[in-house]
Amino acid sequence: MDEEEDLEAVGERLYNLIYPKHTEIAGKLTGMLLELPGAVLNQILKDEAMLTRALDKALRALQLPQGPSGKVTSKEEEDASVSSDSLGEQLFELVDVYNTGHSEKITGMLLEQQKEMVLNILSKPALLEEQVNLALKTLKEQNVMETDVSESTDFEDTDRLGEKLFLLVEELDPVHANDITGMLLEMDPVPLVQMLADQTMLKVAVQKAQAALDSFK
Structure with a gap:
């Protein structure tokens, strides 16, 4: 019942806001807006511009072609869906x-x-x-991510790219994170940037670097 009472209170507030400008159809417009999510209704009550936009949309909906009964026919509804x-x-x-x-x-x-x-x-x-x-x-x-990519493609931003890469590599191989990151940073910036967004690609590169490190032992 609390929700019903809250909705009724919101309806009254909406009606009072709508009535001065749309006296004849205030009730209809209020009913249409009350079908919106609660969060949106709360914003509409606080924001006059948002209320105006919502009313414009409701008015346009009322002007859609209607059947003889004054309502959209089921066939039209089916076609629309x-x-x-x-x-x-x-x-x-x-x-x-x-x-x-x-x-x-x-x-x-x-x-x-x-x-x-x-x-x-x-x-x-x-x-x-x-x-x-x-x-x-x-x-x-x-x-x-797009912002990170655009920043990282700048050759002068290698340090920042290295820091991001190190954090990801450290999760996969904490012991050799420094060495592996250093090896990866020798690659071209483009694939490095892709690795930041593609975990699978990063894992493959780390595995190759690990294999290379093992061969040096």
Whole structure:
């Protein structure tokens, strides 16, 4: 009951914000926004710009072609669910509400999943929120890696590259980490940068270096 009471309270606050500008359809718009995840609703209540964007999307949804009954027919709904373009548009509209600054990329990432999963995401706000957060985390990690790569390809930044490489090598061979890192640093910068991102490639290089060290004994 607590969740229902909270939702009712949020609904009242939303209605009071929407009513002055959209008097005739304030109730309808409020109901549509209440289908959004709780975290998004909380942000909307605090951010007028975000509320405006969400209302614009709701208004556009109300202007979609409708059947004689005033509702989208089941056939149209089926066609919409089958169409990849339609799925992408629906997903983008929901993702964009989160105002991450990466709506297109996140939507593209989510659309790479099976259609059943995408439909599941569209119908479950909590799952959508979880997927958006995961995608955003992945994008941030990729951005960090891209930054590391761009920095490491600078020949003047060999020391920094060596430090990163040493930390990874140390996990594989703590005893010979210094010697192996030194041997790897004699390679061209490009494969070294790739090793930072590819654990398998790094392991192969370390094994070769270990074999070389053994032959010197």
